[in-house]
Structures are given as structure tokens and as C-alpha cells.
Amino acid sequence: MKRTELKELGEFGLIDHLTKAFAHKHASTIKGVGDDxxxxxxxxxxxxxLVSSDMLxxxxxxxxxxxxxxxxxxxxxxxxFSDIYAMNARPKQLLVNMALSNRFSVEAMEELYAGIQLACDIYGVDLVGGDTTSSLKGLVLSLTIMGEQAAxxxxxxxxxxxxxxxxxTGHLGGAYLGLQLLEREKQIFLEQPDMEPDFDGEEELVGRLLKPEARQDIIAFFEEQKLVPTAMIDISDGLSSEALHLCKQSGLGLLLEEVHVxxxxxxxxxxxxFNxxxxxxxxxxxxxxxxxFCIDPKDADKIKYNMDISIIGEMVPAADGIRLQTKGGKLMDLVAQGWTHH
Structure with missing residues (x-):
């Protein structure tokens, strides 16, 4: 029997492969696999x-x-929560499932849930249930979020x-640099346990990784401006990967301009x-x-005074390809470097 390695398909190829034979049986299912x-x-x-789940x-x-x-x-x-905002909707209810080993104490789980509670309080979300089970090693979290919005x-x-x-929205690359900083300090600590971590002046980058925020303010801005994007996704796997998702789902190409990223x-x-x-x-x-997200050009005036939104490209016919225009004017095919199975 032929064996296909998971890395040959990648995360999204694997999802497409495993779910392609599933047909919707209920008229109530408006959109299934393939969105946020x-x-x-x-x-x-x-x-x-709107319903989404995520595993950590x-x-x-x-x-x-x-x-x-x-x-x-x-x-x-x-x-x-970010997955729900990416649908131009608001999160409402949260389920938390976790598997944990006996190395975790009650007090440790109180700390974990204090963070969940803080997020729920800030974003106005209700914790409504979940499940807890044992793990032979480590901690696994699986959360399901539900939200709503007019059709x-x-x-x-x-x-x-x-x-x-x-x-x-915002700016990019900060979380990745925060990860590099944390990994560097971890290696220094492992080699020299007496050394204190040095994050002086780097709190913002570290915070981008350890305590990200979802863009509920942008959803409120859309509502205020009576603006409904034509397509949208949140950036969890990187700009290149998410841009390719928008192109694939919309059947389009893209001209992305480096100078505006x-x-x-x-x-x-x-x-x-870090070289x-x-x-x-x-x-x-x-x-x-x-x-x-994408907007109709006629809505450009609605965002031009929002300094937290950058126009970085234009959707083009699929035949024109998915390309990045460098600052030097060179055109390159846009390639994603997302999740791979190890």
C-alpha cells in the first residue's frame, strides 16, 4: 500500500484532501470548510x-x-476571536477543551484560566463550557468560538x-521577531543558567508573540464607515500564505507591492x-x-484617513498570476512558507 507523507500535502492540502468527499446535508450549512x-x-x-476552532x-x-x-x-x-473578526463578525461564546499531564497543578490551571477570563472580559465573550482530559505528556488546548453577524x-x-x-491592518513581522528574541534568550539561559534574560526595549516585539490582540477595532471601524470588505482573512500563517488563500478562494491573481507592506x-x-x-x-x-482584506476601489475614500490600514496591492485576473513587485520593480512569483508537518 502506498504511503504518502503528510509533508507532501502540507496543512491546507491535507485539509482539502481529507474533506473533499464531504457534501453538505443541511440547508442550514451556509459555508463549511475553507474559511476562517x-x-x-x-x-x-x-x-x-459563525463557528471556528483552534488547537495549541x-x-x-x-x-x-x-x-x-x-x-x-x-x-x-x-x-x-480573531477568526470570527476575520468574517466581519463578533465573537460571543467560547468553549475550552484541554488535555494536561500530572505535572500541572490546580494553581497552574488557575493562571491559565485567569488569562482566558481576561480575554473574555476585554472582548465581551462568554465562556460556556468545554472538556478536560488527561495527557501522557504536556499540555494541549483546543478552543471553539461562536459568533454572529447579519448574513x-x-x-x-x-x-x-x-x-x-x-x-x-497594523504592521507585520513583529511576532516573528519576538519569537527570535525569546528563542535566543532561552538558548543563552540553557548554556548559562545564571544569566538574566535581556528584553530591555524589546517588550513590544515579545508582546506581539506572547499577548497578541484581535482587531475588533477594525470591525467597529467598518461598521462606522458602512464598509463591507469583499473578502477577508486574518494573518496567522503569514501574509504570503493568507494572500494566496484569498486568491485561491476568489479565483484571482494578485499584484502585491513590497514598498507598501x-x-x-x-x-x-x-x-x-538577526541577519x-x-x-x-x-x-x-x-x-x-x-x-x-479586499475592498472595492470606490470604497478607498472610506479608509484613506485610517493610519492603521495600508493598501498593499490589487487583485487581478487569475491569468496574470500571483506576484510580488519588489522595490526595484522586479516581479516575482509569490510563494507561501506556512505550516509543515515534522
């Missing part, structure tokens, strides 16, 4: 329900050597049109300190949890 959240209609009138595994998604449990709980909740305001990945402007000066300088290309950090780093 599933969309479900439980009543003929009223809002759609110790040693893969977080390292407790430098991740405080309260920060981990906060981040685990917020990254789920005509829900935004999917598939709605972009040629000529739409591609926009991104938002990179803070602090991120730029720190990338050079890294700042653009590579911004394009492929991931875990920034900013929003990547």
Missing part, C-alpha cells in the same frame, strides 16, 4: 452563526520555558473581484540584527493576527 469560520443559519431570519500543542505552538500560563490562556482565546455583512475569503484593492522601523532594525530579511519576516513570519 463556518457559517450556519439556524433560523430563516436573523443573523448567521505544547512544543509545537508554545514553549512554556518562556510563555507564562496567563499569557497562554489569553492568547489561546484571542487567536480564536449580508458576513465576509468570506471568496468574494474578491479583479480590480479590488488588497489592504492590511507595513514594517515598523523597530521590526526592520531587529530583523537586520534576517525584514520583508521575509513580514511576508512569512505569521502570528501577527492582523486582518488582510
Amino acid at each position: 469560520a463556518a457559517a450556519i443559519r439556524y433560523a430563516s431570519e436573523g443573523p448567521l452563526t 500543542v505544547e512544543g509545537i505552538h508554545f514553549d512554556l520555558a518562556y510563555t507564562p500560563l496567563k499569557h497562554l490562556g489569553y492568547k489561546a482565546a484571542v487567536v480564536n 449580508d455583512k458576513v465576509v468570506y475569503r471568496r468574494g474578491a473581484k479583479a480590480g479590488d484593492l488588497l489592504c492590511v 507595513p514594517i515598523k522601523e523597530k521590526v526592520y532594525r531587529k530583523a537586520l540584527d 534576517l530579511d525584514p520583508l521575509v519576516c513580514a511576508m512569512h513570519g505569521g502570528e501577527d493576527y492582523e486582518l488582510l
Whole structure:
């Protein structure tokens, strides 16, 4: 029997492969696999329900050597909220499932849940249940978030049109540089346990990784401006990967301009300190949890005074390809460097 290695498909190829034979049996299923959240209609009138889940595994998604449990709980909740905001909706209810080994105490779990509670309080979300079981080794968290939005305001990945402007919130690459800082200090500690970690002046970058925020402010801005993006996704796996998802789902190409990719000066300088290309950090780093979205050009005036939104490209016909235009004017094919199975 032929054996296919998981790395041959990658995360999204694996999901597509495993789910391609599943057909929807219920008219209430409006959108299933392939977006930031599933969309479900439980009543003929009223809002759609959005549902998403996310799993965090110790040693893969977080390292407790430098991740405080309260920060981990906060981040685990917020990254789920971000999936709902990526549908132009608001998160409402949260379920928390976890598997934990006997190395964790009650007090440790209190710290974890203090972070979850803080996130729920800040973002107005109710914790409504979950499940707990044993793990032979380490900690595994699996959270499910539910939200809602009027059907005509829900935004999917598939709605972009040629000529739409591609926009991104905030700045990129900070979380990846925060990871580099933490990994560096961990290695120094392992070699010299008496050394104190040195994060002086780098709190913002470390915070981008350990305590990210979801962009509920942008959803409020859209509502205020009566603006509904044509397509949207949140940036968890990196700008390049998420841009390719929008192109695939919308059946389009893309011209992305390097000169407009938002990179803070602090991120730029720190990338050079690590002998890294700042653009590579911004394009492929991931875990920034900013929003990547498309708008009709006629709505450009609605965002031009928002200094936290950058127009970084234009959606084009699929035949034109998915390309990055460098600062020097060179055109390069855009390639994603997302999750791979080890």
C-alpha cells in the first residue's frame, strides 16, 4: 500500500484532501470548510452563526520555558476571536477543551484560566463550557468560538473581484521577531543558567508573540464607515500564505507591492540584527493576527484617513498570476512558507 507523507500535502492540502468527499446535508450549512469560520443559519431570519476552532500543542505552538500560563490562556482565546473578526463578525461564546499531564497543578490551571477570563472580559465573550482530559505528556488546548453577524455583512475569503484593492491592518513581522528574541534568550539561559534574560526595549516585539490582540477595532471601524470588505482573512500563517488563500478562494491573481507592506522601523532594525530579511519576516513570519482584506476601489475614500490600514496591492485576473513587485520593480512569483508537518 502506498504511503504518502503528510509533508507532501502540507496543512491546507491535507485539509482539502481529507474533506473533499464531504457534501453538505443541511440547508442550514451556509459555508463549511475553507474559511476562517463556518457559517450556519439556524433560523430563516436573523443573523448567521459563525463557528471556528483552534488547537495549541505544547512544543509545537508554545514553549512554556518562556510563555507564562496567563499569557497562554489569553492568547489561546484571542487567536480564536480573531477568526470570527476575520468574517466581519463578533465573537460571543467560547468553549475550552484541554488535555494536561500530572505535572500541572490546580494553581497552574488557575493562571491559565485567569488569562482566558481576561480575554473574555476585554472582548465581551462568554465562556460556556468545554472538556478536560488527561495527557501522557504536556499540555494541549483546543478552543471553539461562536459568533454572529447579519448574513449580508458576513465576509468570506471568496468574494474578491479583479480590480479590488488588497489592504492590511497594523504592521507585520513583529511576532516573528519576538519569537527570535525569546528563542535566543532561552538558548543563552540553557548554556548559562545564571544569566538574566535581556528584553530591555524589546517588550513590544515579545508582546506581539506572547499577548497578541484581535482587531475588533477594525470591525467597529467598518461598521462606522458602512464598509463591507469583499473578502477577508486574518494573518496567522503569514501574509504570503493568507494572500494566496484569498486568491485561491476568489479565483484571482494578485499584484502585491513590497514598498507598501507595513514594517515598523523597530521590526526592520531587529530583523537586520538577526541577519534576517525584514520583508521575509513580514511576508512569512505569521502570528501577527492582523486582518488582510479586499475592498472595492470606490470604497478607498472610506479608509484613506485610517493610519492603521495600508493598501498593499490589487487583485487581478487569475491569468496574470500571483506576484510580488519588489522595490526595484522586479516581479516575482509569490510563494507561501506556512505550516509543515515534522
